[in-house]
Each structure stands twice: as C-alpha cells, then as structure tokens.
Amino acid sequence: MAGYVDLGLGSLFARSPAYETVSWENALRDLESRLGRVAGILEEPALKEVEENTRRLLEEIRGVDPFSLRWAADSLLARCCYVVCRLLEPDVVVETGVAYGVSSAFVLTALEENGGGVLHSVDLPPLRRRYEWFWGIAVDEALRGRWNLYRGSSARVLPGLLEELETVNLFVHDSLHTYRNMLREFGAVWPRLRAGGVILADDVERNGAFGELRRKDPALWRVVWDREEQPLHGRAAPVTFGLVVK
Numbered sequence: 001m002a003g004y005v006d007l008g009l010g011s012l013f014a015r016s017p018a019y020e021t022v023s024w025e026n027a028l029r030d031l032e033s034r035l036g037r038v039a040g041i042l043e044e045p046a047l048k049e050v051e052e053n054t055r056r057l058l059e060e061i062r063g064v065d066p067f068s069l070r071w072a073a074d075s076l077l078a079r080c081c082y083v084v085c086r087l088l089e090p091d092v093v094v095e096t097g098v099a100y101g102v103s104s105a106f107v108l109t110a111l112e113e114n115g116g117g118v119l120h121s122v123d124l125p126p127l128r129r130r131y132e133w134f135w136g137i138a139v140d141e142a143l144r145g146r147w148n149l150y151r152g153s154s155a156r157v158l159p160g161l162l163e164e165l166e167t168v169n170l171f172v173h174d175s176l177h178t179y180r181n182m183l184r185e186f187g188a189v190w191p192r193l194r195a196g197g198v199i200l201a202d203d204v205e206r207n208g209a210f211g212e213l214r215r216k217d218p219a220l221w222r223v224v225w226d227r228e229e230q231p232l233h234g235r236a237a238p239v240t241f242g243l244v245v246k
C-alpha cells in the first residue's frame, strides 16, 4: 500500500530531471577506462546463452504471466549487469526488484563464470495470483546456489541485510522507482559500497534521486540512454538507466 501511495504522489509531484545522457557505446568506453577491458566479455558464450534463454522464456510466458513483461530488465541493463560483474569479480552483489529475475539471472551467470560471489535480492512481489510460480523464473536451478532471495520491501529488508553484509561491491536498483524509495535505497547502500564499487539503477529519468548520487562526488556518474537492438522481449524500445562508480 505504501508503495502505491508513493507512486501516486510521485506521479502528481515528481518532475523528470533533464540529465545529460550517453550512448551505450560511450558508457562501455567509460566503464572500460575505470574497470578494464569490456570487448571480450560481450562475446562470452555464457552471456549469449543467458540472453537466448531469457528471450525464449519471456516469449513462452507472454500472455499467461500475472506480472508485466515490461518489468523485465531491458537487454542493455541486463548486459551491463553481466559486464560489470565480470569486471569487478564481486564477492557481494545486492539488488532490489526481482519479478521474473532477469537481472538476477545475468548477475548470477557472471558470478558463475567468475567462480565466486553471492547475489542477495530483495523483492516485494506484486499481489497477483500465482506470483510464486513466476517469481525469479528466469533464474536457472543450477545458478541458485549463489542466490539469496528476500521477500519484503527494500525499506524493511535492506537496512538489516546491509548491516549483516557490511560491504557491497555492486548494487542494482530495479524495485519501486519513486524519489523517496530510490533515495532511501541509495542512501542505505552508499556508505557500504566499497571504493571502486558500482551502482546500476533502472529508470533513473523518473525523478531526481539518481542526481543526488552525483553530489557524493563519485569516480563516474552516467545516465545511459539508447535504443536496444536486440530486445529480450517485444519491440526495440528506448532504454534509460544510471551507472555510478564510487
């Protein structure tokens, strides 16, 4: 309920920020200058496999699922999750917002390739019939050994989880995209994010919360805007997400 109220207030009062954006190609170049060589990673068979499996799954469940396919991470954000995980070789990844688990599947595939690391995902699933069947459906059984899934709002779960984990290498925000919720999540994660650690956040154009991260003087702050060439479902669409290196 609190989330719906937040969304309603956001649609009445939130103003879209006018962020300067970069293309996917330029974002990769910027990432490369901070974290290391990207080109070989984009050609990895594991990345191609998780993309194909996800595309096939989303096509299969189209029409029968209780969520909205629009919730699935777009192909560029999903790929960015994979690339950053391969570059950082993180011990600890935390994400908020699971739904089908597309971003989770890309992170977990990269961790498997790295041979280390754990993903902690926090999600308050929607009140829909049969949600459990679709919840995290994109994550293959073989990848679940590295996955801890917590049910609840990020406002309730994240503070305790972060205290337990102490530090985080990568944080992925894809839960409730309201100013209040995004600001709260970023505020909770930032002190726990290691130097050189990364935040990826979907739909940052909806409010000014991502802009607040820039005031913390990160090593890199980018808003990526581009069109997907090979979407994971549906037609190619414009994509916006944020990328920060601490």
Ligand SMILES: C[S@@+](CC[C@H](N)C(=O)[O-])C[C@H]1O[C@@H](n2cnc3c(N)ncnc32)[C@H](O)[C@@H]1O
Binding pocket: 003, 070, 071, 072, 073, 074, 096, 097, 098, 099, 100, 101, 102, 103, 104, 122, 123, 124, 125, 126, 152, 153, 154, 155, 174, 175, 176, 181
């Ligand atoms: C955009 S979807 C996540 C998509 C997912 N990252 C993927 O790639 O498939 C957003 C998810 O966040 C959940 N959610 C909404 N409000 C939340 C909150 N306050 N805390 C945690 N999760 C929330 C929604 O129920 C939904 O499952």
